[in-house]
Amino acid sequence: MSKRIAGPEIERLIQLLAKVPGLGPRSARRAALQLIKKKEQLLSPLAAAMAEAVDAVRICSNCGNVDTCDPCTVCTDPRRDGATIIVVEDVADLWALERAGAMNARYHVLGGTLSPLDGIGPDELNIKALIDRVAGGGVSELILAVNATVEGQTTAHYITDQLSGLEVRVTRLAHGVPVGGELDYLDEGTLSAALKSRTAF
């Protein structure tokens, strides 16, 4: 804004809201104004919820998940099959797979992918703990649910190498046509993968 038209507390709120992923400078202003208008119903509870989250959030020392307890809810859930571990790059991937609700397994969050150019080697990722979990026994399958990118696949190969000598079945997600997807819009790589992995109708 060219001139100061609001107090420093409001300006600061807008500045910080603009850094929230999904909000830009323009929507941050709109959000700030709406939050201020709904002070009692929204701004105040949100401030409290954030302050509580700051205090409560923990990184699970077992799997790398984000939660408010350590070990996390997923690791301590007795109804989950501990023999299957789904390896993901990020907590967001864990949440996405949980929304799909297809597996009742446990997880291991790597915290990224190998990327030598960015200085991210095996020690920067949560890989050592994964190998230890598998070596500790009781794990029969490791599903490498990393992204289908070069970095993701490199990381998957590295992990497979590290697991050599350990008794565990290593699998990866199927490649193919997304459910509801139109062939016309798909890239050649996906189409050839879908053709190669075709299944009986």
Add this chain to the structure above:
Amino acid sequence: MSKRIAGPEIERLIQLLAKVPGLGPRSARRAALQLIKKKEQLLSPLAAAMAEAVDAVRICSNCGNVDTCDPCTVCTDPRRDGATIIVVEDVADLWALERAGAMNARYHVLGGTLSPLDGIGPDELNIKALIDRVAGGGVSELILAVNATVEGQTTAHYITDQLSGLEVRVTRLAHGVPVGGELDYLDEGTLSAALKSRTAF
């Protein structure tokens, strides 16, 4: 989420973030995760900024603006021309006009428009205070910068009626082609207004 995969503090943060204008349930999850990851740089300062805003925010008793002082920064700014008052529906409109930076006037925020169907009559809006401001003297022009909607125009007419007998010039925003706009995409109403109000080249 089908199963509980994160602690109640995180779930509550996501729920409240989803109510922030501009964020939906999906982007609220992404935002929550990013906020948690940047706990020290973003989540903690944002929680503090929100708590401060809750305490600091005031509605200006003079013009209805939102600020952290009463009277607000705009009303107390000695460099502004107090003889011109721009009447807006909402604080967001005040901010938008300030970003344009075209006028150095003061404002009056109505807090909405007349809408009998929604039970919003003159008493629900900040109109009485506006008439009092004008009746108090020292105001030579009132610019009705309400939205170009039926409700906005109805409100403008009502205000003009209430001002009868008072010595003040009442103006409204020009209708016309938006700067950078393409004629092909404009509605007939705007185009005829722009033609009628054509100016010398």
